Amino acid sequence: MSESLVKKLSLNFFILGIFLLGLLVVPFTPDFVGLSKVYIALFLATIIMFLYGLQVVVSRKIEWVRSPLTWPLVIFGLVVALSTFLTASYPVEGLLGMGGIYLGFVVVALMGGSLLPKRSRYDQVLWSLMILGAVLTLSSLTSFFGFGPEVALNYLFKLDLPTKSLAFNLAGSTLVALQIVLLGLVAAVIELKRGLMKKESRTSAFSVMFLAVLILGLSLYVWALLPGKETSFVSQPVMAGWSVALDVMRVPKSALLGVGPEGYINAYQRFKPLWMNGQPQWAVAYIQSTIPLFTVLTNFGILGVVTWLLLLVKGVKLALKPKSGNRELAWLVGFGFVLMFFFPLNAVVLMLIGLLIAVFTASQRSASNTLMLEPLIVFSKDQRFLSKKNWPKIAVGGGVMVLAGVLFYLLTQSYLAFYFIYQSQKAVAANDGVKAYRSVVKAIKLNPYLDVFRRQLALLDVTLASTLANKADLTDNDQQQIAQLLQEAANEAKAASVLDPLDWRNWQVLAQVYQSMIGVAKDADQWAVQAYIQAIRNNPLNPDLRIALGGIFFAQKDFVQAANVFQQAVNVKPDLPNGYYNLANALKEAGQLEQAKQAYEALLKLLKPETEDYIKASKELKEVEAQLERAKAQSNQAQVGQPSGGLEQNEATDSATILNQELNQATSRQNKL
Numbered sequence: 001m002s003e004s005l006v007k008k009l010s011l012n013f014f015i016l017g018i019f020l021l022g023l024l025v026v027p028f029t030p031d032f033v034g035l036s037k038v039y040i041a042l043f044l045a046t047i048i049m050f051l052y053g054l055q056v057v058v059s060r061k062i063e064w065v066r067s068p069l070t071w072p073l074v075i076f077g078l079v080v081a082l083s084t085f086l087t088a089s090y091p092v093e094g095l096l097g098m099g100g101i102y103l104g105f106v107v108v109a110l111m112g113g114s115l116l117p118k119r120s121r122y123d124q125v126l127w128s129l130m131i132l133g134a135v136l137t138l139s140s141l142t143s144f145f146g147f148g149p150e151v152a153l154n155y156l157f158k159l160d161l162p163t164k165s166l167a168f169n170l171a172g173s174t175l176v177a178l179q180i181v182l183l184g185l186v187a188a189v190i191e192l193k194r195g196l197m198k199k200e201s202r203t204s205a206f207s208v209m210f211l212a213v214l215i216l217g218l219s220l221y222v223w224a225l226l227p228g229k230e231t232s233f234v235s236q237p238v239m240a241g242w243s244v245a246l247d248v249m250r251v252p253k254s255a256l257l258g259v260g261p262e263g264y265i266n267a268y269q270r271f272k273p274l275w276m277n278g279q280p281q282w283a284v285a286y287i288q289s290t291i292p293l294f295t296v297l298t299n300f301g302i303l304g305v306v307t308w309l310l311l312l313v314k315g316v317k318l319a320l321k322p323k324s325g326n327r328e329l330a331w332l333v334g335f336g337f338v339l340m341f342f343f344p345l346n347a348v349v350l351m352l353i354g355l356l357i358a359v360f361t362a363s364q365r366s367a368s369n370t371l372m373l374e375p376l377i378v379f380s381k382d383q384r385f386l387s388k389k390n391w392p393k394i395a396v397g398g399g400v401m402v403l404a405g406v407l408f409y410l411l412t413q414s415y416l417a418f419y420f421i422y423q424s425q426k427a428v429a430a431n432d433g434v435k436a437y438r439s440v441v442k443a444i445k446l447n448p449y450l451d452v453f454r455r456q457l458a459l460l461d462v463t464l465a466s467t468l469a470n471k472a473d474l475t476d477n478d479q480q481q482i483a484q485l486l487q488e489a490a491n492e493a494k495a496a497s498v499l500d501p502l503d504w505r506n507w508q509v510l511a512q513v514y515q516s517m518i519g520v521a522k523d524a525d526q527w528a529v530q531a532y533i534q535a536i537r538n539n540p541l542n543p544d545l546r547i548a549l550g551g552i553f554f555a556q557k558d559f560v561q562a563a564n565v566f567q568q569a570v571n572v573k574p575d576l577p578n579g580y581y582n583l584a585n586a587l588k589e590a591g592q593l594e595q596a597k598q599a600y601e602a603l604l605k606l607l608k609p610e611t612e613d614y615i616k617a618s619k620e621l622k623e624v625e626a627q628l629e630r631a632k633a634q635s636n637q638a639q640v641g642q643p644s645g646g647l648e649q650n651e652a653t654d655s656a657t658i659l660n661q662e663l664n665q666a667t668s669r670q671n672k673l
Contacts, residue, residue: 003059007117010051014116014355015128017044021348022132022180023170027157029418030425037172038101039415041351045104046411050404052111056397060390062373065114067361068318069333072311077106079307080261083300087260090499092449096414098299099261101347105354112358118365122329125359126187129332129352130210133184136177137217139170144220166224166231172348174231178221179339179349185214186335190328234284240268240276241289245297247271258301264288266502267298269539277541277573292345312337315357326363333360417446421453424460433464454496455509461489462516486520489513497534507535508545515552528552543573547582554582559590570599577606581617584624593628600624 021044025036056062084091084099091099142148143166150161150168161168171177188211195203224231248254248267259267265287276282288295297305319334336353343349424439440457447453465485468478493510500506511531517524532549539545550565566583573579584599600621607614 003055004117006051006055006058007115010048010055010112010115011117011124013047013051014112014359015124017355018125018128018132018352020044021351022136025153025170027153027159029415029422032422033168033170033172035418037347038097039411041347042096042100042104042411043408044351045107045354046404046407048108048112048115050401050408052115053397053400053402053404055115056400057394060393062393062396063114064371064373065361065365066369066371067113067357067364069311069314069357069361070110070113072307072314073106073109073357076304076307076311077103077110079257079300079303080106083257083260083304087254087257087263088500090449091260092447093451093500094261094263096450097262098345098347101350102261105350108351108354109357109361112355113361116358116362118362122326122359122363123191125356126191126328126332129180129184129187130191130207130214131184133181133217134210134213136169136171136180137213137220140166140174140177140217140220140224143168166220172346174221174224175233175343176346176348178218178225179343179346180352181214181217181221182339183332183336183349183352185211185218186332188214190331194328234281235290236268236281236284236286236288237276237279238290238294240273241286241291241294241298243273244268244271244289245294248298249302254301256301256303258297258299258304261299263502264295264298266500266504266538269504269542270502272541274541274572277543278575282573288344290344292341292343295345312341318360326360329356329360329363332356413446417443417450417453420446421456424456428460433460433467436460437464449499451496451499451503451506454492454499455506458489458492458496458509458513461485461492462513465489466516483520486513486517490517502538504535504539504542504545507531507538508548511535511548518555525552525556541572543569543576543579546572547579550582550586554586554589557589559586562586563590563592563595575606577603577613580606581613584617584620588620588624588627593624593631597621597624597628 020040021037024040025033029035080099080102084094084103088094094100095103139149143150144164146164148163148168149170150159150163153159154161154163166174169177171180188207192204192207192211195201195207223229225233244264244267248259248271265285268286289298293305293309296308300308315337316334319331319337333353333356336349336356339349340353420439420443424436424443427433427436427439437457437460440453440460444453444457462485465482468474468482468485471478490510490513493506493513496503496506497510508531511528514521514524514528514531518528529549529552532545532552536542536545536549546565546569550562550569553559553562553565563583563586566579566586569576569579570583580599580603584596584603587593587596587599600617603617604614604621607617
């Protein structure tokens with residue numbers, strides 16, 4: 001194999017990668033559209049790494065083509081790598097998510113620039129972007145009228161994707177498709193300018209045709225993202241993202257390197273401002289901020305945001321004043337960096353920009369900016385002799401190929417794990433518990449480092465144990481299986497909390513497992529309480545966690561403590577009917593009838609009069625009022641100042657626990673922002 005053949009193969013693979021990123025979806029995993037894009041991007045970076053190693057082996061030389069973006073890319077990649085590996089004990093989740101995407105983006109941009117052949121024009125890349133944007137536009141139009149790609153996917157793979165809608169998009173989302181169309185528009189303008197300057201009527205005509213289709217796509221996607229539409233963009237309030245980033249910066253451990261590439265969702269749940277609970281999207285768990293700058297600051301800290309801004313500034317400057325290389329490609333790269341600054345970051349657009357950077361770097365290849373590296377030459381006194389030896393270069397190229405092969409194998413294993421999770425979900429839907437269990441176990445064997453797999457197995461164990469326990473005649477073998485399933489559920493939930501101790505969902509599942517063991521295992525109720533407390537520490541403004549914890553106290557007939565916890569749920573979410581209902585019931589059982597009446601009255605204000613919940617709450621309120629009347633009558637007869645069976649207010653107050661203190665701390669922290 002010759003060097004020129006490797007370079008030609010690489011260019012064709014780049015073009016293929018553009019279409020795979022934008023159009024390919026593989027419906028064999030949960031959330032298959034988003035997951036497909038992530039794994040396509042990761043596999044793409046791995047294959048480019050392999051091709052670079054192959055070129056080194058074939059050519060017997062290590063070339064490194066520099067550009068104004070080279071050092072900013074290297075520094076940003078180092079910061080991402082440090083944040084990924086130092087902010088988590090188990091960085092697998094980060095490497096299989098945005099951490100891997102950022103590193104893949106850097107690998108593609110750096111290695112691709114030295115891998116591709118030098119050409120004065122890369123028309124194929126520009127036309128590929130134009131065609132991709134046009135195909136996405138036509139795909140969305142057909143989806144809108146009911147005969148788009150989702151119809152074929154539903155038929156072939158028994159899916160239930162929405163039809164006559166823009167909800168499904170091959171690019172991953174309407175917002176991602178909009179960015180691809182914008183890149184295609186810039187490419188079309190460049191090609192039109194070229195055609196007019198060179199008086200190529202055919203090129204100009206095709207460019208105008210693509211411009212018309214892409215403008216149609218731009219209009220369609222902007223319309224689809226408008227408020228009130230089915231596919232409208234649900235954005236995190238800007239000040240919420242700023243508040244979370246500030247709180248992360250206040251923690252010395254995360255100020256420099258952030259919370260890691262997949263840590264935003266945990267940081268948001270832990271630090272979100274109290275006023276967000278009054279917003280319509282209060283329950284949304286955001287995986288990034290609306291403003292990319294805040295996302296990078298939260299995920300990668302001060303070092304990350306400085307290097308990211310340096311990269312963006314260099315990219316935009318490159319477009320405004322290109323010193324060498326292809327000016328039109330520089331414009332396209334600069335526009336890509338503008339998209340990175342204004343739009344939420346995603347795998348597809350990041351990797352497309354990485355490909356464009358590589359193409360631009362290759363286009364400006366010259367003797368002055370191409371480094372020829374000689375491995376081990378610094379250790380030799382006879383440098384001329386060692387420079388003629390090929391084995392060090394072959395060793396380097398072979399090492400890169402081996403590394404790429406190992407990464408490819410690990411990625412394949414990880415993807416198969418998600419495939420088995422998908423099979424498990426299908427088995428659950430078909431009520432095949434045995435197949436569901438075996439599939440999750442296979443997934444964990446393939447990738448034991450993802451907490452989401454452990455959570456799923458723990459919940460499945462509890463479900464299977466509950467199904468067995470509901471049998472009419474339990475045998476000794478059934479009881480033994482129930483005990484084993486519950487023990488495995490506890491072990492898996494604990495494993496999830498070890499893999500990611502900052503994810504409140506892991507502690508919530510652990511608490512639910514312990515709840516299912518109450519009455520079976522000694523002190524299971526106390527373990528459940530402690531697990532809920534840890535979940536609340538990680539997500540202090542979640543009212544549902546407090547309602548679940550209060551339910552444990554209520555079941556123990558500790559009504560005063562239950563009322564305290566339900567009151568906290570009401571405090572963090574004052575318009576949640578479920579919180580007031582549980583509070584009213586706990587106060588009633590605790591004998592605090594006047595407070596129970598007030599809670600019922602607050603509940604009724606939140607319910608619609610025609611609903612069954614309103615009717616039920618009204619009846620219970622009347623019962624409480626009747627009890628109050630009887631208590632007052634008895635009090636008058638006995639000439640006692642306090643209602644019979646009542647509790648003093650300070651008694652309830654004195655029973656405050658660690659949860660009360662944490663709520664006060666969370667509330668005071670938000671009030672300072």
